[in-house]
Amino acid sequence: MRASDLLGREVLDRDGIRLGVVTDLRCVLDGPLRGGLCAPRVEALLVSRHRTGSLLGYDRNEQQGPWLLRVLVRLLHRRLTVVPWTVVETSQAGPLARPLALRVAAADLPAAEGRHTPG
Amino acid sequence: MTVAAGRVIDLHLHLLDRQVVDPDGRMVCKVDDLELELDERGRPYVTAILLGPRALGPRLGGRLGRWVAAIGERLAERDRPVSRIDFSLVTDIGSAIAVSRPRGRLDVIPLEDWVEEHVIARIPGSRHESE
Numbered sequence: 001m002r003a004s005d006l007l008g009r010e011v012l013d014r015d016g017i018r019l020g021v022v023t024d025l026r027c028v029l030d031g032p033l034r035g036g037l038c039a040p041r042v043e044a045l046l047v048s049r050h051r052t053g054s055l056l057g058y059d060r061n062e063q064q065g066p067w068l069l070r071v072l073v074r075l076l077h078r079r080l081t082v083v084p085w086t087v088v089e090t091s092q093a094g095p096l097a098r099p100l101a102l103r104v105a106a107a108d109l110p111a112a113e114g115r116h117t118p119g
Numbered sequence: 120m121t122v123a124a125g126r127v128i129d130l131h132l133h134l135l136d137r138q139v140v141d142p143d144g145r146m147v148c149k150v151d152d153l154e155l156e157l158d159e160r161g162r163p164y165v166t167a168i169l170l171g172p173r174a175l176g177p178r179l180g181g182r183l184g185r186w187v188a189a190i191g192e193r194l195a196e197r198d199r200p201v202s203r204i205d206f207s208l209v210t211d212i213g214s215a216i217a218v219s220r221p222r223g224r225l226d227v228i229p230l231e232d233w234v235e236e237h238v239i240a241r242i243p244g245s246r247h248e249s250e
Contacts, residue, residue, distance in 0.1 A: 001155045005155075006163075025129065025131065027130055040130065
C-alpha cells in the first residue's frame, strides 16, 4: 500500500454519509524501529470536505501566516475531522475509487482537538 | 523540525515532496510517495520512501499522472521495481529528509547517475573545486 492510496479517498461514515476526503495522514513515530528512527505509524486520517489549500498547513497550525491566507484556508477546512485509524473499515483498503468506510457514525467521532499539528 | 520518537507528524505536510539529502548535504531526490505496511494490529506504518515518475504518476492521477508514469516506465530498466529508499536509512525529518547513505550508494536514480558519470563528468569544470 502507498500513502497515495489513502490520500484523496472519500470517507463515508457507518450510515453512508459523506464526511469528505482524506487530506492528510496523522502519524506518530512509534512504529517499528528502523535504523535511527521509529517508523511513522498512521494514527488518524484528517478528513475535510475540500482538498484545496490543505497542503499549506494553515488548517492545522495556529502559528502560521499570512493571516488572510490562513483565514481563507481555515474557512474552507472548518469542518476538518480527525478520524482515528481504529474506526476505519480496513477491509475496504483497495483501489482509490472506492470510498473508505467507517465503523462509527459521524456524530460519534471525537471533536477535532487534534486539528493543530505539533511541530 | 527534528523528529524524536513519539512525536506527531502529518505525512503529506511533513514528508511528501520534501527534499532528500545525503550525509554530505547533496540532494538525492524528492519524496514522491511513501510505502506503507500493516503491523500485527492492522495499523499502517511507513517502510520506505518511493521516488521517480513511476511513484509520482499514480499519486498525481488523471491524464497527467498516467503520462508521467508512462514516461517513467519507458525510461526504466525492464522489470526494475519503483525506486525506494528504506526508511531505516532516514536519520532526520526536518525541512529536508536526511538519509545516512551517500547518494552514489543509494542506486535510486540510475539514469541520472549514468548521465552524471558519462556526460556531465566529461565537461571541463563540472567537478567541484576540491575534487
